[in-house]
Amino acid sequence: xxxxxxxxxxxxxxxxxxxxxxxxxxxxxxxxxxxxxxxxxxxxxxxxxxxxxxxxxxxxxxxxxxxxxxxxxxxxxxxxxxxxxxxxxxxxxxxxxxxxxxxxxxxxxxxxxxxxxxxxxxxxxxxxxxxxxxxxxxxxxxxxxxxxxxxxxxxxxxxxxxxxxxxxxxxxxxxxxxxxxxxxxxxxxxxxxxxxxxxxxxxxxxxxxxxxxxxxxxxxxxxxxxxxxxxxxxxxxxxxxxxxxxxxxxxxxxxxxxxxxxxxxxxxxxxxxxxxxxxx
Amino acid sequence: xxxxxxxxxxxxxxxxxxxxxxxxxxxxxxxxxxxxxxxxxxxxxxxxxxxxxxxxxxxxxxxxxxxxxxxxxxxxxxxxxxxxxxxxxxxxxxxxxxxxxxxxxxxxxxxxxxxxxxxxxxxxxxxxxxxxxxxxxxxxxxxxxxxxxxxxxxxxxxxxxxxxxxxxxxxxxxxxxxxxxxxxxxxxxxxxxxxxxxxxxxxxxxxxxxxxxxxxxxxxxxxxxxxxxxxxxxxxxxxxxxxxxxxxxxxxxxxxxxxxxxxxxxxxxxxxxxxxxxxxxxxxxxxxxxxxxxxxxxxxxxxxxxxxxxxxxxxxxxx
Numbered sequence: 001x002x003x004x005x006x007x008x009x010x011x012x013x014x015x016x017x018x019x020x021x022x023x024x025x026x027x028x029x030x031x032x033x034x035x036x037x038x039x040x041x042x043x044x045x046x047x048x049x050x051x052x053x054x055x056x057x058x059x060x061x062x063x064x065x066x067x068x069x070x071x072x073x074x075x076x077x078x079x080x081x082x083x084x085x086x087x088x089x090x091x092x093x094x095x096x097x098x099x100x101x102x103x104x105x106x107x108x109x110x111x112x113x114x115x116x117x118x119x120x121x122x123x124x125x126x127x128x129x130x131x132x133x134x135x136x137x138x139x140x141x142x143x144x145x146x147x148x149x150x151x152x153x154x155x156x157x158x159x160x161x162x163x164x165x166x167x168x169x170x171x172x173x174x175x176x177x178x179x180x181x182x183x184x185x186x187x188x189x190x191x192x193x194x195x196x197x198x199x200x201x202x203x204x205x206x207x208x209x210x211x212x213x214x215x216x217x218x219x220x221x222x223x224x225x226x227x228x229x230x231x232x233x234x235x236x237x238x239x240x241x242x243x244x245x246x247x248x249x250x251x252x253x254x255x256x257x258x259x260x261x262x263x264x265x266x267x268x269x270x271x272x273x274x275x276x277x278x279x280x
Numbered sequence: 281x282x283x284x285x286x287x288x289x290x291x292x293x294x295x296x297x298x299x300x301x302x303x304x305x306x307x308x309x310x311x312x313x314x315x316x317x318x319x320x321x322x323x324x325x326x327x328x329x330x331x332x333x334x335x336x337x338x339x340x341x342x343x344x345x346x347x348x349x350x351x352x353x354x355x356x357x358x359x360x361x362x363x364x365x366x367x368x369x370x371x372x373x374x375x376x377x378x379x380x381x382x383x384x385x386x387x388x389x390x391x392x393x394x395x396x397x398x399x400x401x402x403x404x405x406x407x408x409x410x411x412x413x414x415x416x417x418x419x420x421x422x423x424x425x426x427x428x429x430x431x432x433x434x435x436x437x438x439x440x441x442x443x444x445x446x447x448x449x450x451x452x453x454x455x456x457x458x459x460x461x462x463x464x465x466x467x468x469x470x471x472x473x474x475x476x477x478x479x480x481x482x483x484x485x486x487x488x489x490x491x492x493x494x495x496x497x498x499x500x501x502x503x504x505x506x507x508x509x510x511x512x513x514x515x516x517x518x519x520x521x522x523x524x525x526x527x528x529x530x531x532x533x534x535x536x537x538x539x540x541x542x543x544x545x546x547x548x549x550x551x552x553x554x555x556x557x558x559x560x561x562x563x564x565x566x567x568x569x570x571x572x573x574x575x576x577x578x579x580x581x582x583x584x585x586x587x588x589x590x591x592x593x594x595x596x597x598x599x
Contacts, residue, residue, distance in 0.1 A: 003409070003412065003413055004410070007406065007409045007410060010406070011406060014398070014402060014406070015397075018397045018398070022397070083394075086393045086394050086396065087389075087391075087392050087393055087394040088394040088395055090359075090389070090394070091392070091394045091395065091407075091457070093359070094357075094382070094385075094387040095382070095407055095410045095411075095461075096379040096380070096382040096383035096410050096411065096414060096461070097379050097410055098407075098410055101410060262359070263354050263359035263360050264350065264354060264359065264389035264390060264391075264469065265350055265351075265354065265360075267389075267391075268390065268391060271391070271393070
């Protein structure tokens with residue numbers, strides 16, 4: 001078993017290195033940073049309503065939350081869907097313990113991609129905004145927050161990746177995710193939105209991850225600007241754990257079903273469909 | 281370079297193989313299939329298939345498109361659930377095959393496009409790693425990567441990204457991945473599609489090497505009858521979901537009792553005749569014309585003719 005864990009970790013690192021040496025992938029990591037820099041320059045001078053804190057800080061932290069969710073959820077889904085189409089998953093199935101190694105590798109890859117995307121945003125962001133602090137308390141919060149954020153997103157991303165038969169269908173999920181971002185107080189405080197919208201946003205993990213990250217990176221005085229005037233760490237953990245449990249309960253069965261259905265002719269049929277799509 | 285290496289291995293191979301046979305207890309069949317059935321909805325793809333394969337045998341599955349070749353192989357690989365009948369592969373029901381069982385199989389499918397961003401050596405090294413815990417004294421696993429690259433003729437492409445391989449190179453990589461765990465049983469679904477004659481020849485040498493040195497049982501499908509004749513210890517012809525013939529190429533042509541073609545010249549003129557009893561015909565020919573007969577050629581019906589005849593008969597039977 002230890003050997004398979006080692007193989008999975010190494011697999012993830014190899015794929016991470018491949019991603020870092022791919023121009024397209026690097027462009028994908030850098031693009032959000034470019035948008036954020038433009039947004040930060042544009043909102044210079046604005047403050048979070050009712051506080052002295054620059055709005056840019058809120059947006060910078062919000063975009064970190066968004067990137068983590070997008071990586072954990074979207075990337076996981078797309079990788080799985082792509083790997084099903086090109087037969088990588090079938091290869092894993094044909095190898096002893098290959099599925100375990102494959103999934104471990106994907107977890108490492110996705111977590112790595114999330115960290116890299118965040119770094120791309122954080123580095124220029126830190127030059128443009130002041131007020132980001134990370135004390136011992138904050139660092140401690142990140143230690144439980146980040147793994148929980150991955151647990152809340154990756155299994156569900158894997159489930160959707162297993163359900164969608166081709167990567168293009170999978171990208172449809174982008175739209176609701178953008179909608180969710182708009183209401184989750186990522187770029188602008190949620191308190192400015194209508195009450196029922198706040199209610200909807202608080203069902204999903206995006207808002208809570210943003211809140212958790214603000215609690216880690218901002219001084220406690222700023223909790224006053226949040227819903228209920230508090231960082232609400234217990235609720236944050238509660239909602240994220242609930243999503244993680246939902247994903248972890250669903251994922252094994254659906255992934256096993258996906259693996260069971262994988263065969264050479266299934267891959268060939270998918271490939272055929274992909275070819276027709278290209279010629280149409 | 282590749283050939284020299286191979287011939288050395290062939291020599292050691294026969295010694296090793298002799299030793300291996302001596303201490304192999306019993307001869308349990310590697311594949312045992314009884315009344316195998318498969319239907320998709322109303323459509324019956326396999327209508328009761330029976331056959332067995334013993335260790336070290338090369339079994340070639342022939343048949344027209346849609347005859348159920350890939351379905352049969354996928355069921356035996358444990359990738360597909362059968363609708364009925366019994367199947368045992370290496371003594372295990374493929375539907376119940378655990379990872380331990382999986383480690384003893386090698387699988388090469390018709391088309392792979394996976395891991396296109398990986399480099400050749402990197403992928404072989406990684407995939408080989410999964411087999412290490414199933415290594416045994418008689419079968420050290422995995423196959424050392426450098427040796428394997430040499431065996432399939434990919435040494436020079438070791439550092440190449442897989443997406444950049446040519447079609448033939450990609451196919452060789454697929455074969456290399458199929459055998460990296462030193463399988464006891466190897467499934468090859470149309471392995472030589474897209475090979476040039478030289479690559480095909482090298483692949484045939486590799487198949488012989490695998491069966492001779494490693495006692496690997498091989499089950500392969502092909503459309504190339506010449507290839508089937510060269511490689512097969514036994515040929516199975518699958519048509520309309522049934523095995524319509526099972527035997528060596530010679531046995532099949534005898535089973536079909538095809539006509540033999542006889543060519544000769546007499547007084548500078550060429551003659552061609554087809555006869556069921558070639559020996560009798562030739563005897564009669566010499567009795568009548570004696571010394572006048574020249575350039576005699578007797579050609580038994582080829583595998584192609586046998587195959588066409590059997591498949592046509594099977595089609596006639598169902599229509």
